[in-house]
Amino acid sequence: MANYVFPPHLFAALHIAGSDQLFPVRRVYCVGRNYAGHAREMGSDPDREPPFFFCKPGDAAAVVPVAPGTVAELPYPPQTSNYHYECELVVAIGKGGSDIPVEDAHQHIFGYAVGLDMTRRDLQGKMKDAGRPWEIGKAFDYSAPVGQLRRASEVPGVESAGIALALDGAVRQSSSTDHMIWSVAETIAKLSTLFRLEPGDLIFTGTPEGVGAVERGQSLTGSIDGLDSLSVKFV
Numbered sequence: 001m002a003n004y005v006f007p008p009h010l011f012a013a014l015h016i017a018g019s020d021q022l023f024p025v026r027r028v029y030c031v032g033r034n035y036a037g038h039a040r041e042m043g044s045d046p047d048r049e050p051p052f053f054f055c056k057p058g059d060a061a062a063v064v065p066v067a068p069g070t071v072a073e074l075p076y077p078p079q080t081s082n083y084h085y086e087c088e089l090v091v092a093i094g095k096g097g098s099d100i101p102v103e104d105a106h107q108h109i110f111g112y113a114v115g116l117d118m119t120r121r122d123l124q125g126k127m128k129d130a131g132r133p134w135e136i137g138k139a140f141d142y143s144a145p146v147g148q149l150r151r152a153s154e155v156p157g158v159e160s161a162g163i164a165l166a167l168d169g170a171v172r173q174s175s176s177t178d179h180m181i182w183s184v185a186e187t188i189a190k191l192s193t194l195f196r197l198e199p200g201d202l203i204f205t206g207t208p209e210g211v212g213a214v215e216r217g218q219s220l221t222g223s224i225d226g227l228d229s230l231s232v233k234f235v
Contacts (some may be wrong), residue, residue, distance in 0.1 A: 011200070012061040014092065014113060014149040017228060023092055023110065026200030028056040028144050030088075030117055031187055034180050034206025051182045051190050054138060061115075061202060062142040074142045076216040076234040080120035083234070085214050086207035087165035087173050087222040089158065090115035091184055092149055093201040100192040105185035108197065112158050114147040114222045114230040116165075117204050121213070144204065147222070147230030154226075159184055161225035163208060168218050175208030177224065182206075 013022035032052045062074055077083065094110025117138075124137025155161075158177065165173040182190070187205060191197065214220055216234055223229040 009059070012059050014061070014146055016111070017148050017150045017154070023149050024200050025058045025061045025146075025202055026198055027058055027195075028061055028202045028204065029191055029195070030054050030056060030138070030144075030204040031182065031191075031206045034182055034187070035175065035208040036179065036181060040209070051187060053191060053194065054134060056139045056144050058200075060139060060142065060144040062145040071219055071231040071233045072145070073235050074145060074232050077118075077120060077140055077142070079136075080122055082120070082122040082213050083215075084119040084121040084211050085165060085167070085172075085220050085222075086117040086119060086211050087163060087220075087224075088115050088117050088204045088207050089161075089163065089177050089184075089224055090146055091188070091203040091205060093188075093197050093203070094199050096196060096198040098192050098196045100189050100197070102185045102189040105188040106152070108188060109152045109184070110199070111149045111151045112155055112224075112227060113149045114224050114227050115202070115204050116145045116220065116222055116230065116232065117207060118143045118145070144202075145230060145232050146202065148228040150227055158224065158226055161227075163224045164222070165210070166221045166223075167212070167214060169221075172212055173208050173210035175210075177205075179208060180206060 011024040013024050090113045092110045095108040120137045160178040219233040221231040
């Protein structure tokens with residue numbers, strides 16, 4: 001048995017609907033600007049840009065076990081005055097592989113959940129302007145809250161489902177997952193040419209237009225038809 005100098009860190013783990021099992025999180029991959037409306041509001045041309053990816057650490061997947069209808073409290077991050085929400089469909093990988101063909105991609109999906117790609121937009125902007133990596137804007141503590149996971153067989157229509165986010169009850173994002181520029185299958189196929197995907201990987205598939213700032217004390221509720229909603233308050 002390995003003799004560690006201190007106890008190894010525990011995985012973040014998603015709750016699975018209807019099960020007492022947990023889904024251990026390995027890596028978190030995110031697709032940038034995968035909805036045309038969001039690409040435009042961020043100043044890009046959605047007709048020309050191929051998919052691009054960035055990563056968050058696995059423990060950024062803030063999973064707080066709360067009863068349905070309640071709100072999880074998460075810490076408002078330091079060093080930002082422009083903290084943005086991005087509601088996204090999250091794909092949980094259950095079967096690994098590299099160079100996965102598009103037509104086989106769905107065989108690698110364990111399930112789906114609602115996620116929030118939280119962004120310190122002011123810090124991200126500074127890094128972009130300086131030509132430096134985005135980590136301090138994207139890959140920080142609690143930057144990827146994820147709701148309860150549902151097995152893929154339970155949500156067959158998730159790729160043409162309504163997706164929305166409300167800030168203190170007022171809708172700020174409202175679209176459909178079939179507005180993605182790159183589909184779930186295409187995203188998995190492309191990503192698997194760059195990294196070997198493994199069970200436990202999460203893919204945040206992009207956000208529609210309407211992103212904006214959340215203040216300390218405010219609450220967000222992300223929802224996708226067929227999935228369990230995710231509600232968090234920043235304190």
